[in-house]
Amino acid sequence: MATRAQPAPxxxxxxxxxxxxxxxxxxxxxxxxxxxxxxxxxVGVLMEKSWLTFSKFGFGFLSGTNWDPNNEQFASLPFVYGTLLTSFLALLIAVPLGVGAAIFLAELAPANISSVLTFLVELLAAVPSVIYGLLAIFTLVPFMRDYVEPGLAATLGFLPFFQGQIFGVGYLTAAIILAVMTFPFIISISREALLDVPRDQREAALALGATKWESVWDVVLPNARLGIIGSIFLGLARALGETMAVTMVIGNDPSIKASLFAPGYTIAAVIANEFAEASGNMHLSALVALAFVLFLLTMVINGAARLMLARTARKNA
Amino acid sequence: MRSVNLNFFYSQFQALHDINLEIESNKITALIGPSGCGKSTFLRTLNRINETIRGANYTGEILLDGVSVLSQDVTSLRRRVGMVFQKSNPFPKSIFDNIAYGPKVNGMTAKADLEVTVERSLRRSALWEEVKDKLQKPASALSGGQQQRLCIARAMAVEPEVLLLDEPCSALDPIATLKIEELLFSIKDSTTIVIVTHNMQQAARVADKTGFFMLGKLVEFDRTETIFKNPSKKETEDYVTGRFG
Amino acid sequence: MTMSPRTRWRYAVNNVMLTLTALCTISTISILFFILGYLVVNGISSFDLAFFTQLPKAPGESGGGMANAIIGSALMVGLASLIGIPVGFLGGIYLAEYDGGWFSNAVRYAADLLNGIPSIVLGIVAWNLLVVPMKSFSAWAGGVALSLILIPIIVRSTEQFLRAVPNSLREGALALGANKATTTLTVIVPAARRGILTGIILGVARIAGETAPLLFTSLNNQFWTTSLGQPTASLPVMIFTHAISPYDDWHRQAWAAGLVLLTIVLLANITARFVVSRNVG
Incomplete structure (x- = not known):
């Protein structure tokens, strides 16, 4: 040490x-x-390239039902219908399952088990869409065709939703695959919303003699309401824009049917199928216009979700 | 170092009113007062670290060797006026890299120079014997008291002329506190020290001069003995005798 | 002790509902194991060295592989990372460290918006911006489309993890005479590096599995790609085209490709998980 030179100041x-x-x-x-x-x-590209369509068909693009590339007739309703129908059906399945699982993970499971299970749920969210589609083609579609849809037709066949020819592919199958792809989002975000509910709320309910379930249902869930609804909206936005898995099982038929067994089409699916081989500028523009409609739909839903999640963040801050 | 007519604002809120205070070189100056009285704010204006808070703003002047701190490059100012914080804040790096950080960012690059500097700072902070065998271990592995002394050593490594300490012992036990106070004595011959403390005994033990802050005003500033034994203001007397609050 | 019928009813409801929530959890998570199991069982059998070394065979011929798709995917994910990681990382630093009022909020809003845009829509945009002027489907276009997905993921995760670094570290470095840029580079970013790295791994894993934005940007290719300006095969698109084809041989290839893709994606996620938990623990 002493022999070493002192550093310059x-x-x-x-x-x-x-x-x-x-x-x-x-x-x-x-x-x-x-x-x-x-x-x-x-946003600029979407608006510019869809302008041709909106200027030619105007509001009719949104309200019409005829999609006929060969005759240059384009209208979006069958796709909007298919997109909204499959997404809402998906939510009908995914919300109770997802919220139920979130309750189990946040309220019942011991912390270490809960964190492992939550990680598995996150892995489920990471599975690529095309893999869901691949599995659905070979497992879900035959299962729906041979068991579920005949069963529904036999028991609930008096309803218009469960009538008509059975293909296996169609709205209902697409909705189920979308539900599977949606609930990881609902579970993980709802779980966080539930965990954010202050402990004393739970204890107050239990101290009044509520059962565990009553404390969850009457006190914890209402407190986490905004976060859960936000998670549902996020799931909805994801379902609306989901492309591959739906394209592989929806049946690709641009018509509007009441029957959930019928093959249909969604916005994302028609873009995926037709864009690379579109037959001219008008067709391309119509597909971009569809993309623009999808963009606006998901933007509104995502915006609503963010608003709700931001409000819960503030409330708990 | 001194402040002249210093008024400090957080946006609309005025945190300091007209502070005139002369900090003597190579002495220990303590700032005491109830929480929220502005003593920490005052300390944090001296090295301009308050500028990082949005809406912070002041009028008046702070002079270092007669030169306004505003007219100096802020990084060189902070190199001359070091600071130790209330909560120890070692970087998530090794012990060595923590101490070497200041010299490095201030232009010392030679490894040999850094080694000498690190050892010297650790010795001066009486931490050398405790850590010399684990310089490459993460600083977070040290105890709370050691971490705070590491932060002092880190601040001392750039050889500041003034060292500001913002309640450095508030999270420490009495033994660790004592070590830090000893450390302050050992460096005061070369360094001007300003320490903010909520602990009056500590001010009485270590400080040559003491300033009493209340509600953003400097109520009284005098020799420590005078402040504690014979204060001229009623508020000061109430506070140091524990009648306040 | 006897219970009133009402109390007994309440306990019954309690037990039934709590059991149902457990069933919800089990059924959702079992899907993961179903996917894994099914892919392993079906994929392993059509899995051999040729899968990694050979080109796809025409329908009807058995054998062949997806070597070109593996390379193509790696190429485009790499390209997207070269664009997306710097933009996302540096943009995230700006948002976290230089809060510039309306501009930062606009960027944050843009990143959220970008994050919510369906990937197929981003494919259309990349097609318009690159495929049209270059007059060819290309790996460039595929990489750019994927980078549009990657950027917002990395921006927001970088910002989030930088913000989580305690302010006391910032002040500690500034008080030693480091300027803001040095503080950020030498203290704040290293303190947040595990989190940032996690965001990057998860983002890259996500784009590795993306199919929709590649459908009309890189398209597909049954052969090797010799330049970035050519149509390029990728694993996800291969899985798609093989799965919807009517040929059994192709289906088997799709299973094998699915197994490879899923393994990569899940391994990346598991790695990311361990990177973070070491940080927390």
């Missing part, structure tokens, strides 16, 4: 070894601004 002048603050700020700002610009470009 550290200079007081502004050190040159540090990166400039202004450079760093502007550099990172450039990339942040890039994100803003990319988003504007996306």
């Amino acid at each position: 550290i200079p007081i002048t502004k050190p040159s070894t540090q990166m400039g603050d202004a450079t760093a700020r502007l550099g990172t700002m450039f990339f942040a601004g890039g994100i803003l610009i990319i988003t504007l470009i996306i």
Whole structure:
């Protein structure tokens, strides 16, 4: 130690070894601004390329039912109908299952088991869409065709939803696969919303003699209401835009049928099937217009979800 | 170092009113007062760290060796005016890298120089014997008291002229506190020290001069003995005798 | 002690409902194991070295592999990462460390919006921006489409993890005379590195499985791609085209490809999980 040279005193002048603050700020700002610009470009491209369609068909593009590329007739209703129908059906299945599982994970399961199970749910959310589609084609479709749909027709066949020819592919099958793809989102976000409910709320209910379930149903769930609804909206937005799995099992038929067994079509599916081989500018523009409609739908739903989740975050802050 | 007519604002809220205070070189100055009285705010204006809070703003002047701190490059100012915080905040790096951080960012690059500096700072902080065999271990492995002394050593490694300490012992047990107070004595011959504390005994033990803050005003500033034994203001007397609040 | 009928009823409801929530959990999670099991059983049998080394065979011929799709996927995911990681990471630093009022909020809103756009829509945009002017489907277009998905994921996770770094570390570094840029680079980012890395791994795993944005950007290719300007095969698109084909041989290839893809994606997720939990623990 003593033999070592003492370092020179550290200079007081502004050190040159540090990166400039202004450079760093502007550099990172450039990339942040890039994100803003990319988003504007996306919206711009969608609007520009769909203009041809909206100027030609006007409101009829949204209300009409005839999609006929060969005769250059384009209207979106069968796809909007298929998209909304499959997504809402999916929610009908996914919400009770998802919220139920979230209750189990947040309220009942011991912490370590709950964290393992929650991780498995997150893995389920990570499974690529095309894999769901692959499995659905070979397992769910035959199962629906041979068992579920005949069963429904036999028992509930008096309802118009459960009548008609059975294919296996169709609205109901697509809805089930969408439900499976939606509930990981509902579970993990609802679970967080439930865990955010203050402990004393639970204890207050239990201290009044409520059973566990009553404390959950009457006190915890209402407290977590916004977060749960937010999670459902996020799930809905994901279902609306989901492409691959639906394309593989919906049946790809641009018509509007009451029967849930009937093959249908969704916005994302028709884009996936027709875009690469579109037959001319009008057809392309109509597909972009469909994409624009889908963009607006998911933007509104996602916006609503964020609003609700942000409000719960503030409430609990 | 001194402040002249210092008024400090957080947006609309005025946290400090017209503070005039002369900090003597190579002495320990303690700032005491009830919580929220502005003593920490005052300390944090001295090295301009309050500027990082949005809406923070002040009028008046703070002079270091007669030069306004505003006219100096802020990083060189902070290199001259070091700071230790209420909660120890070692970086998630090794012990060595924590101490070497300040010299490095201030332009010391040679490894040999850094090694000498690190050892010297740790010795001065009486931490060397405890950590010399685990310099490459993460700093978070140290005890709370050791972490705070590491933070002091880290601040001392850039050889600041002034060292500001913001309630450095509030989270520590009496033994760790004592070690830090001893440390302050050992460095005061070369360093001007300003310590904010809520612990009056600590101020009485370590400080040469003491300032009493209340409601954003400097009520009284005098030799420590005078403040504790013979204060001239009623509020000061109430506070130091424990009649306040 | 005797219970009133009402109390007994309440306990019955309690038990039934709690059991139902457990069933919900079991049924949802069993789907994961069903997917895994089914893919393993069906995929393993059509799995051999050729899968990783050979080109796909025409329908009707057995054998062959998906080597070109594996390379193509790696190429496009790599391309997307080269674009998406720097943009997302640096943009995230800006949002976390330089809160610039309306501009930051606009960027944040844009990132959320981008994150919510269905991936097929992003494919259309990439088609318009790249395939049309280049007059060819290409790996470039596929990579750009995937980067549009990656960017918002990394921006928001980077911002989130940087914000989680205690402010005391920022002040500690500033008080030593580091400027803001140095503080961010040498203290804040290293303190958040595990979280940021997790976000990156999860983002890259996500785009590795994306199919829709590739359908009309990189399209597909039965052969090797020799330049980034050509149509390029990818595992997800291969799975799609093989699964909807009527040929049994192709179905078997789809199973094998699905098994490979799922393994990669799940391993990435598990890795990310361990990276974080070491950080927390």
